[in-house]
Amino acid sequence: MSTRRNFLQKFSALAALSATPPFLDSAQGKTFLRSIDRVGGLSLEESIQDETFWYQVRQAYTVSSSLINLNNGGVCPQPKVVQEAVERYNRLSNETPSYYMWRVLDEGREPLRRRLADLAGCSAEEVAINRNSSEALETVIFGLRLQAGDEVVLTKQDYPNMINAWKQREKRDGIVLKWINLEFPSEDKNYIVKTFAEAFTAKTKVVHVTHLINWIGQILPVKEIAQEAHKRGIEVLVDGAHTFAHFQYSIPDLGCDYYGTSLHKWLCAPFGSGMLYVRKDKIKNLYPLLAAPDAESEDIRKFENLGTRSFAIEQGINQAIDFHEMIGGERKEKRLHYLKNYWAEKVNKLPKVQVKTSLKPEFGCAIGMLAIDGKKPGEVADFFYRNFKIHSVAIEWENIKGVRLTPNVYTTTRELDTLVTAIQQLSKQA
Template sequence: MSGRKQFIQQIGLMAGAFSVNSLFNQLHAAEISSANNKVKNLSPINVATDEDYWSVIQQAYTVSPNIINLNNGGVSPSPRVVQEAVERYNKLTNEGPSYFMWEILDQGREPLREKLASLAGCNKEEIVINRNATEALNTVILGLDLKAGDEVIGCKLDYPNHMNAWKQRAMRDGIVYKQLNFNFPVENDDEIVAAFENAITPKTKIIHVTHVINWVGQILPVRKISDMAHRHGLEVVCDGAHSFALLDFKIPDLGCDYFATSLHKFLSAPIGSGMMWIRQDKISKIWPLLANGDPRGTNIRKFETLGTRSFPIEQGIGEAINFQLAIGNKRKEERVRYLKNYWAEQVINIPRVKIKTSLKSAYSCAICGVSIDGIGPRELERILFNNYKIHTVPIDYENVSCVRVTPHVYTRLPELDKFVRAIGEIAAKK
């Protein structure tokens, strides 16, 4: 055995996230495995309503009992196993940063890339590990070879950071950035696809599509949009910040050319972790956001020339993947959709209350907007927090005016019951 390998074993690094001695196996595997065995003959939809099963998952989180967090669309808490992995690697790093970071932890990126690729259903040579969807999409948007007059079609309800990246390209390079608008919810795929198709001209090069609209949770038919775009010879950039590790899909299923997500949302990975996917035959054409020695190369790693980064955060992603796989993608999707419908179906008939999101499974999952006539979004958000300690997000943007509510797998039904009571009480007061 080499001296280095022996040393690594001595300090415990061989017990990484993907070994039999992973922290997940030490902390949660037995309990979740037992829970899984009890529901193994049930469909994901039936498991979604099994509170005994989900109580096991809930116990893996360390969320504050002092507030009810219904803003998991922004950033989600990590389960305890992910937190402990980050702490473990952070302590190790500080015992000798330049050695443990570059000589030891840096070697963990390739196994992590492989596991992320497996979860995403793609080739590991198409996966980039970065910090969030904004960084990933800015890499693609600012890295595409576009010239003055080239047109890009997006939507006014895309995420602001990504719209701003396209606007910067318009200011800097003279491209034409066209934005559609929709009055969501829209429960007709053909209507959405047609809106994008009708905006295409001979100068159009790119369609930018958001898989799940962050403001109100509308799910867009990305595959249908991609197929249509490719028939016109266009490329598709997809923002999957609110879909990855929540909806049960594989990235290639979407048919897009570029995809980005934030892993600290529904994967519950460490805060400040993200992923980019670029179809392998497109890698060489994208300039890295941060300069690399081979900017036109075909190696996906050219996009990871970040320099010093948080290795503990990066390695903590592995334990989040373990946690995700233990639950199962489809079970998670159905549970979170059930939680959204659980509260929304109770408030939808309360006088003055309006739901701003479709409750059909094809068009929404976790995120749902709610408003009360006569009460602005910011006032409603303030009342919910000050009077009930319920944390939500006020949305007052374009044609969307509501409070955004997003549960996660750790959310308990009594918390949603309190939210339903709060909405009813607030609606009855004015």
């Protein structure tokens, strides 16, 4: 767990580019920092349920006090220190763009690459910085050297952008898409792995695995699927949009060859920031999405030829990493799982109520799905918003139907008590 001193040292290490954020100099910010010191003296289990501490974490955000946001499964808000950093870098860029953007802020990319690699547990020479999961994963989807007749295994529960990208390759290049239709929720690893393995044939070249199914919060056993794929010489692409900085793991431990994630989700980095991982020995033969001087270079940087971009957004990722490390990855993971189970366990046995996400940490974390018999998902989400100002999202996608409810570290148990009341009232009306 990072201490307040370590946190401030990281900020000051950026010197002229990153003076201490105004929030941390405010009275509210200093209270927040003291709470970090205090919680460091507690056990992990004590800190997870210390509502005073998590209330101070909430004060580090600018979240609405009139709306309960339980749709963090879409995109997560940024802490104040991240917002302030982006604003500061953007103002600096506008003083002399070609100088401060290309000669000053751009110099921060390599240190940032190393920090992301440390967080991901891999080499910095395997990490490219981009704008989101779609850009990262489509770099791989369109860059793989597939031929007509080559098979790709994927599921009907994957993210639409990825499905559409693979369909484009199917139409353009004549590859064959082999679809899996999984039944969720599931706490049976063997069922999931077996379903993937049974779809593999001698023609299968790639398997696309979504680490956490965003619709329902189901975690897939990626490592075991990857092992089955590699036994057959099949490459593994992992969609980690909803798992990076959500719960702890290292990318190499997943056993994948390629991986993409959005940093503006669970890392709470600036909107429009993402990361691509390509295993070192795979870089040469993967074409970049946007043209590079040498398409067959072994340098991971060939995947960053975007041209002019927002350096303010890119460098703001640093403050998001600082904030994540200050809370502590393990503490954050345990708190998120605690929050999902907090509301789910209170309503799980109510008549006509179904919690459609596993309460076990190996199969689910923050994201949960709720269904109420006799009510359409849209009706449930509308009831929550109209009567309790709870922002959620109705899901109807490939045999998954319900309302997705996703708290974050700034969510209070008092807000979840309001959710429980809303569910109790609606279940009586069903």
